[in-house]
Amino acid sequence: MEDSGFSGVVRLSNVSDFIAPNLDCIIPLETRTVEKKKEESQVNIRTKKKKEDVVPAKSDDVKKSVKISLADCLACNGCITSAETVLVEEQSFGRLLEGIQNSKLAVVTISPQTFVSFAVKLQKSTGDVATLISKFFHRHGVKYILDSSFARKFAHSLAFEELHSTPSTSRPLLSSACPGFVCYAEKSHGELLIPKISKIRSPQAISGALIKGYLAKKEGLSPCDVFHAAVMPCFDKKLEASREQFKVDGTEIRETDCVVSTAELLEEITKENPEGSIEDSTVFEGDEWMTHLSRGAVIGDAGGSSGGYADRIVRDFVHQNGGVIKTTKLNKNMFSTTVESPESGEILLRVAKVYGFRNVQNLVRKMKTKKEKTDYVEIMACPGGCANGGGQIRYETMDEREKRLERVEEEYDSLKAHDTLEDWVEKVRVDWGKVDQDYRRHLFTDYKPVETNVAQALKW
Structure with a gap:
């Protein structure tokens, strides 16, 4: 792909596992x-x-x-995923800075995958990276820098409840946090997959609703006065932010106005601060869930660098029903976990992690023939999951990429869970309910199959 004025990092990643997008736009x-x-x-x-x-x-x-x-x-x-081949001008870093300058309140949500990718590249601790990135955005006028792990806690708290209410005949329940997989499902196997996709929003979408629906009111502002940007490990998050479902009720105002990738942020920070130095600066005041990143605290969680949805399902099931957990690694991008009765050995729950389109396609084939018996599947389009997202920092050789990916995953696993995180979530949940009694509707969404209306099949 030729270089453009948009970004030097928005290009198709050299990953052999992807379904090739249709480059001839129809x-x-x-x-x-x-x-x-x-x-x-x-x-x-x-x-x-x-x-x-x-x-x-x-x-x-x-x-x-x-x-x-x-x-x-x-x-x-x-196309299957198009954000990596279409240069999305309205989701550029220039638009991000413009939005900050033209707003009364600017907020940025950053994924933990971004912090660990930075940490490995710059050879700094995740704490130092959090401080570096926070101060960069503070200098540009952002008031709050949020960790998407906070919004993900809302999603986690709903996951087992949703599975419990899903009849066994409608399983497996498929996670919906990956926009690449959701796009694939909508455009390729809508009738088969859409009814089985989780209705819980992704952390980015929950964060957008939280900021435009709760934080704006807390600050005494209208949603149109608030600018919300996100830094994500995935280019397809740009498309997710543009969905009609993720607009403020009855308006054309997006809950997430702009998304940039990890690599795009590194490019901008390097231009401004080549040495990656961390200057002393005043930390903005506010509730701990809105300011902990400015103090260098990145929230971790068990279950791997793709969000830990499958592991959270297992933990909540065992907490409620008991059982013995057994995990099998089928290949480096597929894991199967069962919860068995300690008395009879009967399998009470089956969950899986399926990363990369090759494995996703195999899952779909089994679902078509009704041979898939899993209850819940954590699906990510990228091989290696979110740590290896297309928007993450890339390296020249495949060998170096694999080594760096291992380091990124290790850094992510080393992040510590915050003891009071659940308390922060509960406090916000209560406060949000005071300003919007039906706030829970903002934690869910739905998807619909995309109807074919052209005489051209998908190119694989």
Whole structure:
């Protein structure tokens, strides 16, 4: 892919496990004569033509680019994951800084995967990295820097409850935190997969609702006065933020206004602070859940660098029902865990972790033939899971990437859980309920199959 003015790091990652996206965007075939809304942010797509298809252009059409929006990408079934090949102008770092400057309150949510990727690259502790990144954003006018692990705790607290209410005939219940997998499900196997996908929002989406629906009111502001950005290990999080489901009720205001990747943030911080030095600065005051990162405290959790959803299901099940836990590593991207009765050996619960599209495809095949007996599956599109997300910091050789990925996973596993985190969540839950009695609706969403409306199949 050619370089562009958008970002030097937004490009297809060199990972052999991905389904290749359709580089020949099919939207121009449908919409070439349809006038796009002028207010939508747009991106240019270069379409390839065969020589026999080329016709002389009219004078007013010379060098005119076809333009599509993020909404087009989400509504189209021509690609599996498109954020890594479509240059998403409205999700650039420049737009992030512009949004901060034009808001009354700016908040940034950062994933723990970002911190550990930085730590390995810069050879610093995750605490120092948290301080470095926090001070960078504070200097640019951001008031609060949040850890997405806080929002993930809301998701965790609902996971076993959702599984418990899911009939055995409707299982396996599939995790929904990975936007790459959700896009794949919507566009490829909607009727099969969508009914089985968890309705719990991702941490990014929960954080957006929390900021625009709760924190804005706490600060005495309207949601339109608050700018919320996120730093994520995945380019597809940019598309997730653009979904219609994740807008403030009855408005066109996004709950997450802009998403940049880990690598994009490193690029900007390096420009401004090549040595990665950490200057002394005043830490902004506020509740601990909003300020702990500024003090260098990154929240950890058991269950691996993809969020620990499967492990949380197992822990909650055993806490409620008892049982013996047994885990089997099927390959480096697949794990199976059972909870067995200590008396009879009967399997009471089956969960799995399935990472990378090869394994996802195998899972889908088993589901089609009704041979899949798992109760819950933690699914991530990237091989290696979120630690190896397409937006993470990359390295030149495959050998170096594998070694660095091991270090990133080790750093993540070394993060410590905060003793009072559950108390923070409960306090916010109570306060949120005071300003919005039906706040729980903001913790869930739904997905729908994308209907095929063009005579072109997905390219694999």
